[in-house]
Amino acid sequence: MNYATIKNCDIANGPGVRVSLFVSGCTHRCPGCFNEVAWDFNYGEPFTQDTIDYLLQLLRPDYIQGITLLGGEPFEPQNQEAVVELLRQVKKTYPKKSVWAFSGYLFEKDILSGRIGNTEEFLSYLDVLVDGPFIEAKKNLSLRFRGSENQRLIDVPASLQKGETVLWQDWQGERKEMK
Ligand code: SF4
Numbered sequence: 001m002n003y004a005t006i007k008n009c010d011i012a013n014g015p016g017v018r019v020s021l022f023v024s025g026c027t028h029r030c031p032g033c034f035n036e037v038a039w040d041f042n043y044g045e046p047f048t049q050d051t052i053d054y055l056l057q058l059l060r061p062d063y064i065q066g067i068t069l070l071g072g073e074p075f076e077p078q079n080q081e082a083v084v085e086l087l088r089q090v091k092k093t094y095p096k097k098s099v100w101a102f103s104g105y106l107f108e109k110d111i112l113s114g115r116i117g118n119t120e121e122f123l124s125y126l127d128v129l130v131d132g133p134f135i136e137a138k139k140n141l142s143l144r145f146r147g148s149e150n151q152r153l154i155d156v157p158a159s160l161q162k163g164e165t166v167l168w169q170d171w172q173g174e175r176k177e178m179k
Pocket of ligand 1: 026027028029030033034035036071072073103104133134
């Protein structure tokens with residue numbers, strides 16, 4: 001896998017201050033995509049153990065709430081192995097830090113169904129999945145953590161436990177705290 005960008009202080013892609021990894025490669029090709037250069041699987045730098053070590057170092061400060069994976073497409077079958085190895089090491093080192101991922105695939109139809117491979121271990125590390133492609137006609141700039149109204153914030157542990165899709169609710173609590 002290659003990666004396009006690493007952000008060490010991201011406040012736009014999940015709650016709190018986060019480290020973000022933008023992987024390379026995406027086959028969805030959504031019109032209006034915010035990161036078209038990362039459609040190419042060869043774009044950017046090779047993702048290696050040194051990259052993982054660097055990310056683990058960036059995640060160390062207490063003020064970093066967790067890591068967010070986006071792209072490109074972290075769930076592309078050819079990206080999953082490298083992403084899962086990263087998450088294995090992140091969860092081993094920082095079990096309390098949260099993990100968010102953005103995907104153009106749909107949670108039930110593509111990911112849970114096994115259509116894009118066995119994603120069981122990947123999902124076991126996720127707190128929130130933002131799913132679905134970016135749809136320009138449904139673009140809404142007032143949405144938090146997503147670009148278009150079709151995209152959902154999914155509470156992955158609750159969904160796996162209940163056997164049905166549960167939307168992530170915490171941000172409403174966060175809003176109350178902000179008042
Ligand atoms: S899924 Fe994301 S990265 Fe891929 S084309 Fe759509 S908006 Fe761009």
